[in-house]
Amino acid sequence: MLEIQDLAVSYGGTTALAGVSLNVRESEAVCVVGPNGAGKSTLMAAVAGGVPPRRGRITFDGKDLVGVAPENIARLGISMVPEGRHVFGTLTVEENLLIGTYAMGDRRHVSKDSELLLGYFPRLKERWRQPAGRLSGGEQQMLVIARALMTRPRLVMVDEPSLGLAPKIVDTVYDALLGLRRERGLTMLINEQSSDRMLKFSDRIYVLRNGRIQLEGPTGELQDGEAITRAYFGFDDHPAPALSEAM
Amino acid sequence: MTETPIRRILPLLLLLAVVAAVAALVTLVGGDEAQLTVTEALIRLTVVVGISIFIGNSGVVSFGHIGFMCIAAYAAAWATCNPMWKQLMLTGLPMFLQENQYPFLAAVGGGAVLAAAVALVFGAVILRLSGIAASIATFAFLAIVNNVYSNWDTVTAGVSSIIGIPTVVDPWIGLAFALIAIVLAFWFKNSRMGLMLRATRDDPVAARASGVSIVRVRLAAFVLSAFVVGLGGTLYAQFLGVVTVDMFYLQLTFVTLAMLIIGGMGSITGAVVGVFAVTVFVEFFRYLEAGVTVGESVFGLPEGSQEIALGVGMALILIFMPQGLTRSKELKLPRSKGRPVPAALTARELPAGS
Amino acid sequence: MINFAQTFIDALSLGSLYALAALGIGLLFGILRLINFAYGDLITLGAYALIIPSTEAVATLFIGNWPWFLVIAAVAVVVVVAALASDFLVFRHVRRADPSTLMIASFAVSFVIQNVILMFYGSRPKSVDLWSNLNYQLQMGEVRIPLLQIVTILATLVLMGGLTLLLKRTSLGIQMRAAAEDFRMARYLGVRGNLVIGLAFALSGVLAAVASLLLLSQVGTLSQTMGVPLMLFAFIATVVGGMGSLVGAATGGFAVAFASVFLQAYLPDELRPFRDSFVFGIVILMLLVRPSGLIPTKALVERV
Numbered sequence: 001m002l003e004i005q006d007l008a009v010s011y012g013g014t015t016a017l018a019g020v021s022l023n024v025r026e027s028e029a030v031c032v033v034g035p036n037g038a039g040k041s042t043l044m045a046a047v048a049g050g051v052p053p054r055r056g057r058i059t060f061d062g063k064d065l066v067g068v069a070p071e072n073i074a075r076l077g078i079s080m081v082p083e084g085r086h087v088f089g090t091l092t093v094e095e096n097l098l099i100g101t102y103a104m105g106d107r108r109h110v111s112k113d114s115e116l117l118l119g120y121f122p123r124l125k126e127r128w129r130q131p132a133g134r135l136s137g138g139e140q141q142m143l144v145i146a147r148a149l150m151t152r153p154r155l156v157m158v159d160e161p162s163l164g165l166a167p168k169i170v171d172t173v174y175d176a177l178l179g180l181r182r183e184r185g186l187t188m189l190i191n192e193q194s195s196d197r198m199l200k201f202s203d204r205i206y207v208l209r210n211g212r213i214q215l216e217g218p219t220g221e222l223q224d225g226e227a228i229t230r231a232y233f234g235f236d237d238h239p240a241p242a243l244s245e246a247m
Numbered sequence: 248m249t250e251t252p253i254r255r256i257l258p259l260l261l262l263l264a265v266v267a268a269v270a271a272l273v274t275l276v277g278g279d280e281a282q283l284t285v286t287e288a289l290i291r292l293t294v295v296v297g298i299s300i301f302i303g304n305s306g307v308v309s310f311g312h313i314g315f316m317c318i319a320a321y322a323a324a325w326a327t328c329n330p331m332w333k334q335l336m337l338t339g340l341p342m343f344l345q346e347n348q349y350p351f352l353a354a355v356g357g358g359a360v361l362a363a364a365v366a367l368v369f370g371a372v373i374l375r376l377s378g379i380a381a382s383i384a385t386f387a388f389l390a391i392v393n394n395v396y397s398n399w400d401t402v403t404a405g406v407s408s409i410i411g412i413p414t415v416v417d418p419w420i421g422l423a424f425a426l427i428a429i430v431l432a433f434w435f436k437n438s439r440m441g442l443m444l445r446a447t448r449d450d451p452v453a454a455r456a457s458g459v460s461i462v463r464v465r466l467a468a469f470v471l472s473a474f475v476v477g478l479g480g481t482l483y484a485q486f487l488g489v490v491t492v493d494m495f496y497l498q499l500t501f502v503t504l505a506m507l508i509i510g511g512m513g514s515i516t517g518a519v520v521g522v523f524a525v526t527v528f529v530e531f532f533r534y535l536e537a538g539v540t541v542g543e544s545v546f547g548l549p550e551g552s553q554e555i556a557l558g559v560g561m562a563l564i565l566i567f568m569p570q571g572l573t574r575s576k577e578l579k580l581p582r583s584k585g586r587p588v589p590a591a592l593t594a595r596e597l598p599a600g601s
Numbered sequence: 602m603i604n605f606a607q608t609f610i611d612a613l614s615l616g617s618l619y620a621l622a623a624l625g626i627g628l629l630f631g632i633l634r635l636i637n638f639a640y641g642d643l644i645t646l647g648a649y650a651l652i653i654p655s656t657e658a659v660a661t662l663f664i665g666n667w668p669w670f671l672v673i674a675a676v677a678v679v680v681v682v683a684a685l686a687s688d689f690l691v692f693r694h695v696r697r698a699d700p701s702t703l704m705i706a707s708f709a710v711s712f713v714i715q716n717v718i719l720m721f722y723g724s725r726p727k728s729v730d731l732w733s734n735l736n737y738q739l740q741m742g743e744v745r746i747p748l749l750q751i752v753t754i755l756a757t758l759v760l761m762g763g764l765t766l767l768l769k770r771t772s773l774g775i776q777m778r779a780a781a782e783d784f785r786m787a788r789y790l791g792v793r794g795n796l797v798i799g800l801a802f803a804l805s806g807v808l809a810a811v812a813s814l815l816l817l818s819q820v821g822t823l824s825q826t827m828g829v830p831l832m833l834f835a836f837i838a839t840v841v842g843g844m845g846s847l848v849g850a851a852t853g854g855f856a857v858a859f860a861s862v863f864l865q866a867y868l869p870d871e872l873r874p875f876r877d878s879f880v881f882g883i884v885i886l887m888l889l890v891r892p893s894g895l896i897p898t899k900a901l902v903e904r905v
Contacts, residue, residue, distance in 0.1 A: 048789050074791035086786040088779045099779050102772040103791035151791060308701035373885060379636075379700040380888050383840055387881040390833065394881070398874035497829070501712050504705060551720035558713035565706050566694040 001026045001187060002047065002078075002155055007056035009042050016042040018211040019056070024155065029181060029188040031198040034208035035232065040191040041083050043208070044157045047189075048080040049073040060155070075104060079153035083160045083191075085140045087147075089133025093124055096132045096143055100151040109152065116183075117146040120176035138169035145173065149180065157189045162197070174201060195228050207231040258577045259433045262516055263426055265578070266292070269523070270425075274418040282418050288526040289421030290482045292519060295506045296428040297475030299518040301468050302507065303432075303575075304441055306448035307378060309469075310500055311385030312476050314392035317495035318365055319358035319477030320484040321396065321403060326354035327485060329411040337409070339401025351415050355424075355481040362477030363470050370469035375462045389500065396492040408491040416486040424482055428475045432515045440467050505561045511571025516578045524572060525557065532556050604866070606744050612862035613855075614750035617757035618819075620854030621812045622835030623842065624764065625805035627850030630839060631781035632801045634700045638707040639687055640809060641832025642714035643680050647813030648823055649718055650679040651731065656723030660823065665731055676814060681806035683714070688802045693795070718825045726824040731817050753815050760811060761851060764804070768847070773800060781845065834861075837884045843894025852895055857883075 002024040009017040017039045024030045032040050045051045047058055049070035058065040060076055074080075079100070088096050097114060101107050118125045121142040127135060132143060141161060148156055158177070162170040174197065180186050192198055198205055199219055207215040207228055215222075215231035222228055273285050298312045325333070325340055326349040333345045349357070373384040396403045403409070435441045444464045484490045502525070510521025538547030564571065622640065629635045651665035651672070664675045687710050695706050735749040768774035773796075780787040780797040788794050809828075816831060817823070834857055842853025860883060864876045872879075887894065 050785060050789065069794065070785070070788040071791050071793045074789060080789045082786065082789065086783050088782045088786070090782060091775065091778055095775050095779075099775065099787065099792065100790040103776055103787075103793065105772075147790065308705065310704075372889070376888055376892070379704075380892055382701050382704065383636075384885050384888050387837070387884045390881045391878045394877040395875060501708055504708065508705060549720050550724070551716035554716040555713050555720070558709045558716070561709040562691050562706060562713075565698070565702060565709070566691070569695075569698065569702065 001028075001061060002189070003057070003059045004043075004047070005057040007043070007046060007058065008054045009039075009046050009051055010054055011051075015211055017046070017053075020208070020211070020213055022206055022213065022216075024187060024189050027181075027185045027187050028204065029190065029202040030204050030206070031190045031192060031195075031202035032206045032208050033192055033195045033198060033228065033232065035193060038208045039211040040208055041159050042211075044080060044082070044159050044189070044191065047073075047157065048078060071103070074100070074151070074153075077152075077154035079148040079151060079156050081144050081148045081156070081158040081161070083163060085137070085144050087132040087135065087140045087143055090131055092129050093127050093132050093135070093143060094129060097124075097147050097150055100147065104151055106151070110150070113150055113152070114146075117149060120179060121146055121172075138165050138172070141165060141169070141173055142176070145176065149186075155187045155189065157191075159191045160193065161190065162192065162194075170197075177201075195225065195232070199223060199225070209234060255437070256433075258516075258579050259430065262429060262433075262519060262578050266425060266429065266519060267422060270418060270422045284526070284530060285418045286416060286421045286486055288522060289418065289425040290416070290479050290486060291503065291506065291526070292425045292522045293421075293428040293482065294476050294479035295503050295510075295518045295522050296425070296432050296515060297472050297477075297479060298503060299472075299507055299512065299515060300432050300435055300475060301472035303513050303515070303518070304436060304444040304448065304468050305465050307465070308382045308504075309385040310382060310504075311388035311392075312472065313495050313500045313503065314389040315362040315366060315473040315476045316480035316483070316499070317392050317396060317492065319362040319480030320490050320495065321409070322358035322361045323354040323481035323484040324409045324412050324490045326357055327351070327412050328409055332411050336404055337402055339399070351413075351485065354485065355478060358481035358484075359474045359477035362480065363474035366470045366473030367466070370466045370473075371462075374465045374469060389496070393492060393496050396495075403492065406492060408489045410489050412484055412488045412490070414486060414488040416482050421482065421486070424478055428478065429515060429519070431471065431475055432518075435468065435471055436515065440464050444468055502557070505557060507571075508561060509564050509571060511573040511575035513570065513575025514573055514577050517571045517573040517575055520573050521571065528560065529553055529557065608862055608866045610744070610746055610750060612859045614753045615862055616855035616858030617754045618812060618815055618831065618854075619834050619838050619858045620851040621757050621760060621808050621815075622831050623838035623850040623854040624761070624847060625808035625812070626832070626835050627839045627842075627845065627847050628781075628801045628805045628808075631845040631847065632777070632784060632798055633692065633696070633703070635692060635703045635707060636700065636836065637710075637805070638704065638832065638836075639710035639714055640707075640805070640835070641826075641828035641830075642711045642718075643684055643806060643809040644813040644816060644828030644831055645718060645823075645825060646683055646714060646828075647676045647680045647810045648729075648817040648827060649722055649825075650676050651817070652722075652727070652729060652823070654721040656721075658723075658725055658727065660727040660729045662729065662731075665729065669732070673811065673814065677807050677810040680810040680813070681803045684802040684806035684809070685799060687714075688798065693798075715825050722823070722825070724825065726822050728822050729817060730821065731814070733818070733821075735818055749815075749818055753819075756811055756815065760808065764847070767804075773797075777801065834858075834880070837880065839894075840884055841887050841894060846894065849894050856895065 004020060004022045007017055007020045008015070020039070020043060032043065034040050042051060046053050047065065049065065049068055053066055060078060063076065065073055088099070098110065101110050123139055124143055124146060127139065132140065135143060145158065145161065161173050165173070177188065178201065181188065190198070190202065195205065199222065202219055204218050205216065205222055205228065206213050209232065214234070215227060270285055270289060273281055294316055298309065301307070301309055301312070325337070325344045330346055330348055333340060337345065369388055373381055376384055397406050447461045447464065506521035506525045507518055508521070509524055510519065511517025532548065532553035535548045536550065536553055538545040622644065626637055626640050629637050651662060652660040653663045655661070664672055667675065691706055691710055692703070695703060735747070735752055737748045738745045739748060739751070768778055776787065776792045777797050777800060780792055784794065812831065813828065816827065820827065835854065838853035838857045839850045840853070841856055842851070843849030857880060861876060861880050864879055865873060868876060
C-alpha cells in the first residue's frame, strides 16, 4: 500500500535520511524503532508532504506522493499524528475532532465515528466544549489520535505516541489503537523509541539509526530482542552492504 | 586553520581595490552629474555597509538604522551650518553649537559618535529581544526619531529644512569614507566578537551554552554599525547642504534595505554589490523616465516606474535568490592552489527561518 | 467631565478605526507570520478607487458617487483583488521565509503599490468629498458627537461581529482558526493551505476597504501615503494586543487609540507634539515587559 524507495532528506547541510526503503501492506501494523534523531519523524513528515525529499520515491496505492501538497495527501487517505501532539489549543475539543471532516467536506459519518472514538476515549466527551489547550498531555494525545481517525483514513501514521506520557495512559492509547485495528482493519505506521511494546503490537519492525534502516523483519522472528538491540545501538557498526550501494 | 595573514585579508584588499577603481574611473571619465551620482552612491555604500555590520552578523533585521543616519546628519548640520541662521532658527541648540561653525572632520566625528551613543542606550534596552520582536522595536525607534525630529522645532527646525550646510563632500571624500566603512566592517566580521555573533546567529542554543552573551556581542555590533551609518549621515548632510527629517524615513529605509537584500545580507561584498546594482538600475530607469529619442519621437516612462521597477526587482530577488546576488559570500580570487577560502571568510547562509 | 466624555468618544471612534485595521493585519500574521506593510497601501488604494484615474489636480468621483452600499461593495472588490494579487504574485513564493524576510517583502509590495498609485493619479494630494453629511454633529447634553464617529463605531462593531460569527460558526472559519494556530498541522488534516490563506487576504482586504472609506470621509484628502500612518498604528496595536490573536488585535487597537487620545488631551503642552513617540515607546516597553501582548495567543497548556 505504502512504498518508500531510497528516500533521502536533508535540512540545510545535515542529512536526516540517507536512502531509506520501507513498505506497509494493507491492514498491517508496521513499526519504526530508533533512537532520538534517527530520522523517524522526518520519514513520516516526508510521507505526509511536510518536507520535500532530496531523492527517492514515495507511492501510495501506486500514486506518487512526492511533490503533492500535505492537504491532498490527507485526501488520499493518509492521516498523520505528529510528535508533540499539536492540538489546536484555542479550539474546543469538538472543533479539534471535526476539523478534518470540515476540511474535506465529508460529514456523513461524523456522529457515528465520533461516538465510536469517544467510546475508546470517554474522557474527551467530558471535555467536549473546552479549549483543547486545557487538556492534560494524555488527553491531548487521545484527542490527536481520535482527530486523525475522524476522516476514515486508510493509513494512520503515529509518531511516538508514548512520548512523555505516564505508562497507564500509554496503555489506554495502545488499547485504543489495537481495538481500532481489529474493528476497522486499520493500516498503521508507528514510530517508537523503544521496541518492547512494539514486539507485541506490530507485525513488522524496522530499526532506523543515523538515517538508515539497520534491520527489518517480521516481529515473530525478532522476539528475543537481541538483533534489535545490536542494530539500535550499532554494536557491529559497519554500514550494511545495501546501504553503501544506496549512497 | 593555518593561513597566511595576506590570504586572510585578500578578499578585503580585492574589494577595496574594486570599489576604488570603479569610483575613480567614473569620477575621472564622467561629467559633473556622474560625479554627483558617484558621491551619493559612495555615501549610500557607507550607510549600507554600516547596516550590514549589524544585520549581516546578527541575522536580526533592523528597520531603525536610518534613524541613526538622521541623528548623525542633524548633528553635522548643527555643527556646520551658518551660525547666523542657527541663532535665528535653532534657538534651542546649546550655545557652543549656535555660535560656532565646526570643521568637516569634527562634524563627521561628532555626528557618528552621537549616533553610536544613542545606539548604545537603545540597543542595551532592546537587544535582548529575539528576532522579529527586536525588528519591531527598531521600527518603533525609527518612528520615534522621525516624530521627535519633526516636532522639536527649536532644535531641528521641525519639518522644514536646515539649510546652509557647506557642501564639502566630493567623490574622493566619499570614497575615503566608503573604504573606511568596508575596512571596519571587515575587521569586525573577523574579530572575536564578529565570529561569536555569527555563531549566535547560526545556532543560538549552542552559542548560549558556550557562554557567549548574545546581548553583549549584539550590542557591540549595533553600536559600531550605528557609528558607520552615522558617518554616512554626516556625509550626506555635507553633500546635499540641506537636511529635512522626511529624507530619513520609510523611503530611504526601503532603498537601503533593498540594496542590502539585492546584494546579499550576509556579506560585505553583498552590501557593495547591492549598492552598485541598485544605483546602476535606478540611473538607467531615471534615464528612461527622462525620455529616449528614437527617430522623430521621444519615449519616456511615466513617473514612478523607477520605484516600481526597484520594488519588483527586490521582490524577485527575495523569491529567487534569497541570499542575494552574491549568495552572501565574500569576494574571492579564483581558486589558485586548490584550497577554497576558509569558512571563516565566507559567510554562511542566514538561518532559513523557523 | 464633559471634556472627559468627549475625549472618551473620540478615543472610541479612533480605536474602532485602529481595531479594524489591526484585525486585518492580525489575520494575516496569525496564519502567515506576515507583518503586512502593504496593508496601509491597500487602504490608500481603496480610497483612490473612488475617483477616476487621472493625474489632474481635481478629483472626479466615479465609484464615489454611487449609493453607499454599492460604494462599499465596489471598493471592497478592488481592495480584495489587490490583496489576493499581492499574495499570488509575491507572498505565495516566500511562504517558507522567516518573518523578517516576509516583512521586507511586504515593504517591497508597499513601495510598488504606492508608486503605481502615483503613476496613475499623480503625486498631488486631492481633496474628495465623500459622505460629507456625516460631519453633522449630534448634540447629546453638553457633548457633541459627529455622526461620522458613531458610524465608525457601528461599522466596526458590525464587522467584528460578522468576523466572530464567521470564525466561530462556519466550517471555513474553524479551519482558519486551526490554520492560524498551527498551519502545518492543519494541512496534515486536510485543510487547504492556499484556500485559507486566500480567505485571510480577502477578509483583510474587506476590512481595509471599510477602513479606507471611514478614513477618507474623516480626512477628506487623497494622498498616496494616506494609509501609512493608520497601518503603523494598527501594526502597533497588534503588537500591544498580542500578535496572532484577533481579540488581541482589536483590544490593542482600542488600547493604542485610548493611549494616544488621552495623551493628546492630558500631556503638558510642550510634550504634546511628541505624543506619537510616547505611543511608540509604549510598544517597545510592551515588547520588553510582556512580549506576548495583552492577550496571549496560546491558551494555557497544562502538562502532565
